[in-house]
């Protein structure tokens with residue numbers, strides 16, 4: 001414990017010295033504290049990560065295993081309190097006079113502004129306070145903290161908390177039921193989500209949200225909150241200097257890049273701004289394409305090279321002979337039988353040498369990730385299970401995915417920029433390489449792994465073609 005404590009002290013000193021020397025505002029719980037850390041140089045960011053990981057480790061040791069287990073399992077109650085505070089908009093109920101935020105409000109006044117009864121408001125609020133969300137400077141007097149201020153002001157964060165607390169939380173509570181009933185866990189209509197919302201064998205989550213615009217919007221905004229956060233910035237793919245993917249050879253050849261499920265094309269806008277000769281196609285469902293801003297960029301040279309195209313990725317690829325087919329945050333939404341289908345739908349369009357890039361988490365072996373990144377990515381993996389019976393994948397699982405999609409996909413490997421949680425998984429289409437040793441060397445598959453399951457298995461189970469447009473439709477965004 002002393003070793004950990006010393007590490008925490010020395011890394012905190014490194015971090016704080018850097019911040020002081022650069023006149024950066026210090027983190028604090030006070031309401032005027034910065035909501036985020038600034039972008040830090042790599043070594044300082046490493047110190048910050050060390051502090052985050054070592055403090056957690058020290059805390060677990062100091063609690064001891066039995067007490068850690070006993071109270072660890074109660075974390076869902078913290079989620080409940082945060083969800084309730086968010087749902088009843090407690091942070092916003094001060095009204096417009098809220099900021100400057102040193103103002104306070106009495107519990108009695110706050111009670112008059114919410115539909116919660118006094119007892120329930122007070123108990124949920126006080127549990128949230130135990131986690132640094134609001135504080136009670138004097139009995140019955142409530143004040144904001146840095147965290148409650150973010151919740152009051154940041155609409156994407158409100159959506160993130162709402163989506164997690166009201167959709168994912170409920171779906172998670174039903175995962176055991178779904179696993180007990182359908183242990184193979186591959187169907188989009190038999191996940192914890194369907195058990196939670198009484199839609200088993202009726203519709204996938206996307207279809208449920210498609211019928212409820214407010215809920216779909218909330219999920220879309222929640223995703224915006226996540227993808228705007230640390231470790232997910234598009235620049236990790238675009239900027240070669242940051243470890244991004246170098247497209248300069250394709251730019252010199254005026255190549256074509258297809259962003260499949262590319263939403264409103266923000267990724268292609270960034271790429272087209274950097275690469276001035278390439279053509280870009282952004283594909284998404286009709287509703288998403290219709291709602292995209294036009295022009296996509298204020299720079300006409302950029303806008304002119306980006307085509308928005310309505311295309312359902314569960315049908316055959318319509319843009320033929322492109323140089324790159326890119327999936328960002330798509331494959332992890334699908335269990336292997338569906339993901340294999342997505343790759344197979346590319347085949348008729350692929351020319352020899354075409355690259356297939358999957359930009360997703362790629363899970364590393366134990367001990368190869370910082371404890372913080374590991375926890376975020378493994379939690380995301382279980383979120384995928386709860387909502388969609390889908391998954392994050394390891395390199396071996398991505399390799400197996402291409403293998404299952406058929407001969408001709410040659411797996412090239414995985415790269416990941418420092419500081420980024422997402423990886424770029426690459427394969428090349430080489431129909432001539434069929435049978436060559438290089439093409440997708442055999443990967444040890446666990447018995448009964450979904451990779452081994454034929455695509456048809458899902459269609460038989462759902463009674464429909466796997467992941468038809470209706471099944472997979474997302475009103476706004478995805479997950």
Ligand SMILES: C[S@@+](CC[C@H](N)C(=O)[O-])C[C@H]1O[C@@H](n2cnc3c(N)ncnc32)[C@H](O)[C@@H]1O
Pocket residue numbers: 223227260261262263264283284285288311312313314327328329330469472473474475476477478479
């Ligand atoms: C998680 S979002 C990813 C968006 C974008 N690639 C990104 O990196 O933020 C999933 C996207 O896939 C789109 N999508 C869902 N089902 C689709 C389908 N069957 N065909 C095409 N696009 C689809 C959604 O509309 C959404 O834009």
